[in-house]
Amino acid sequence: MNQEIFERVQKVIVEQLGVDENAVVPEASFTDDFNADSLDLVELVMAFEQEFDVSISEEEAERVRTVADAVRMLTEKVQAGE
């Protein structure tokens, strides 16, 4: 897992969902562990797009369930040079 991307993802999640930084571990689930509702998830994806300057489709967003999923997807996008 790319540590730099993980830390940026962590920062966005802490800011958007108001959770403790220590709770943002790779296996944590947005809905089950962070209590995020559908509107939270839309806003979170928008915040990822802004932070990493990438675009994320609805299908891609739906596949992101955990912190590790987000880091993996964003790492691929950043490396693909989007």
Next chain:
Amino acid sequence: MRRRVVITGLGLVTPLGQGKDALWEGLTLPRRVVGPITRFDATGYSTRIAAEVKDFDPTQFMERKDARRAARFIQFAIGATHLALQDAQLAITDANREQVGVLIGSGIGGIDYMDTQVRLLDRHGPDRVSPFLPAMMISDMASGMVSIHFGIKGPNLCAVTACSTGADAIGLATRLIQYGDAEVMLAGGSEAAIEPIGIAGFCAARAMSTRNDDPEHASRPFDAERDGFVMGEGAGVLVLESLEHAQARGARIYAEVLGYGMTADAYHITQPDPEGDGALRAMRKAIHDAGLQPTDIDYINAHGTSTRYNDAKETLAIKRLLGEDAYRVPVSSTKSVTGHLLGAAGAVEAAICVLALQHQTVPPTINYEHHDPECDLDYVPNTARPATLRYVMTNSFGFGGHNSVLVLGQV
């Protein structure tokens, strides 16, 4: 016989601070809280002054995540509701949550959200607009989020009548209790319109004072040199209960809501009726609803915005109501101290009337210096005044020609 409705709690977030004591102390000292706008850079605006709520931390009242997603008027409403429940020593529990309702209005709603989101739309396109925008811009969301936050499951609705909003919320909530729809109502108004687009609009309407070089003296209702209102922000929430409910739980009872009157001018979108007709009829209706005569009223908390038209026409309406007796009734505008809280004003001013009854003191109209021949009543200039108060009345008038009047009394 209709059910009696009493006031048992006051929750306030105003430019004078949090809670009823900060409000009353600020009004009677008095404090001067109008100053340069700090919420955004107001360079280039014809009005660059306001009465802002400073040092308000929403996380004092709600989770960080909820606070971040809530429009400012909703943050104020939740803060004021907390303070009101605390003041009334009323806990929301499984035993009572279905008998408690919420009616907290807002004249303008989440204009802070609109302001930032329209900029994002313009700059980055529709994909950058927040999913919370539809929920946060609508005025009913103060009542909605208060019910969610506290688990309050009775009637839940909103009044939107511009600057009459707060008074209508209290009047309508009173009717709901009288009719039996609820035992307790959390009623009031909340407003947070000191935002670029909010200030720009009222500047264009030429409604606000441009006394930018002397903000502390800009809100000067009934004074000959008044030149417009000063925008304030904040929230007022009152706990209203049926008398039986309040007595059964041994609540401290501040006052009773005795009368409510509402009319329309049917004249102009922003100007009052030239003869004060709508205001006069609303006052008569409220006094009649209270079972009183006009001469029974011991104090009038005026709408008193500090605009040329309002203050002259409201004075005329009071003189038509009372005739020669108008000159012996103290009339004051507390907007001289707080600024004009728009949709929250009527609720904050109802709370001020409760405090006036409690302290047996009339709060002053500050910044009163120059006599205007059109405004010749006793405006309680500059200094609070002890008085024997049994029945008090508060006026609220709104753009659109709404007139709403409440009569409160000692129990």
